[in-house]
Amino acid sequence: MVDYISLLKQNNLKATIQRTNILKSINRTGHITIDEIYEELKIDYPTLSLATIYKNILLMVQHGVIVEIPISGEKSKYEIKKDEHIHLICKSCGNIEDRELSSCNIDIEDFNIIFKQINLYGLCRNCQSK
């Protein structure tokens, strides 16, 4: 189990109920959209405002707690920031799977890489056999 309170504090953010719960939703699903977070959380926290989620998502991205995953033709998803990895995005079921970034050592001279975003679109094992 992840300690969201420490995670937030390490990144100079106060640990509010709203924030820890947003992180819990993100972590549980792995990757999730803002709308989905809202749908999930408003069951337990009916007064939660969508604006609060937007505000905190932006804040947590700026503070490096979470990362935006922009996806072709869809709404962005968010994930907890972690070690470098790639995304296998299924065009059929929409599921996103994380994989180690091995066998791929990109090194570009004359460009100072800050972070890599590698998304592979295709069909997951499950959807291939349909």
Added chain:
Amino acid sequence: MVDYISLLKQNNLKATIQRTNILKSINRTGHITIDEIYEELKIDYPTLSLATIYKNILLMVQHGVIVEIPISGEKSKYEIKKDEHIHLICKSCGNIEDRELSSCNIDIEDFNIIFKQINLYGLCRNCQSK
């Protein structure tokens, strides 16, 4: 110079003035947002509707003429579909540069890759020396 009319027809789309000019904007800049296309084209075609651009961008993406480049924290840009390559996206000036996808041979078993999207965010040569 690219023959946009043939390009459209090859992909089962009629070659209208609007479409060829959208493609011309995309090709001239390499990568461009919908808004930027609109700003550019409405100088010469003041009656052009933004909705027409949205519609045709979507259509041309679906028909494989162009490709969406979703970018973290920004609006998507579009490029003419071409051979596999990666993007070097400068966090400072926003410029996108294409590079050969060499030295990186990703092969994932149990996932059927349709296309790869590799974006490297960082600082371009120019912005490093500032």
Added chain:
DNA sequence: GTTGTTAATAAAAATTATTATCAAAAAAAG
């Protein structure tokens, strides 16, 4: 050329997404 048919466009309306404002609540500091 005119007509009919089809497809594409422009303009407008409707919808959806995102951001800003601000008073109230909560948390932190003194």
Added chain:
DNA sequence: CTTTTTTTGATAATAATTTTTATTAACAAC
């Protein structure tokens, strides 16, 4: 405690996108 700061929720405002409708363009058949 009281004060100060921060966060939240509600709402309003703005921006982005999609849908609808009316008009126009293209073009084959007459």
